[in-house]
Amino acid sequence: MGRRTTTWLERLGRWGLAAIFLFAAVPKILDPAGFAEDVTHYALLPDATVNVVAILLPWIEAVGALALLTGFAAEGGLLLANLLLLLFLGALGQAWARGLDIDCGCFGHGKGNASVALAFLRDLLFFLFAGGVLALRGRRLRLAAGR
């Protein structure tokens, strides 16, 4: 794969990831109480920490998405996207393993979100996609450095 192709594939991949994260973050930012309810459904965090997570997580997703979209701090944005998707996979995986019948809340509260199993598989695809884009970024930087 040439430098130009790598550059464009990496760029399109970043924009795709940015769209996913923005699409996920905005409804949660607009309804923090609803997202807090969704977080409690996972029965994973102490109740006292739920509000803090509901306040901070959507904004971290949104800032990461902006980094991916603009290319400013793109490596950080890609690492953050991978890390967040890994965390979501862990949360969904434990909910699936425990047989919790909950809305995943992935793209906002009460939006007919997918079941836990479906959300887990969807997140797995997103994670593989994000890993691929990170690899492309590495290849792009190596090509640019002439290595």
Place this chain on the structure above:
Amino acid sequence: MVRKGLLQMLGLVAAGAALGLLFNTLSPMGLPLTGGKEARMAQKGIRMVTLDEVRYYLDQPGTILVDARSPEEYALGHIPGALNLPADAFDPAFPKVARRLHGASLIIIYCSGGSCGTSEEVAGKLQERGFKDSTLAVFADGLPGWMRAKLPIQSGAGE
């Protein structure tokens, strides 16, 4: 790339956290940072009740208990007399219990205790259906709190 990326990522997390806190402070929808379920309920105008209060109110006429868990969990065991109104199947289940709920002077909703959110969700949905805040309460300790006090449990499916 990795070191630079990690530093950038930490910067993005810090920026996101700062924006989140700022937005939460300025927004009318902002959540209290601490206090968990109790604080969220207070924000909605719904009060939390303790086990002693639940027992007191159950002796008063017009009090109805609502179990917000799934029908399967409800069938395995619930507080005697509680109606099942699952958060995930609220719309189909509501008409079956609507008449009794509309006649209640106090509706106490519970689920699986501290970390479950379905009682909050059902309380919010009842608010949306026009139930006054003063007629709604959430029993935060839920079924585990009831069982810890060695109070009786009823099993079987709902109506």
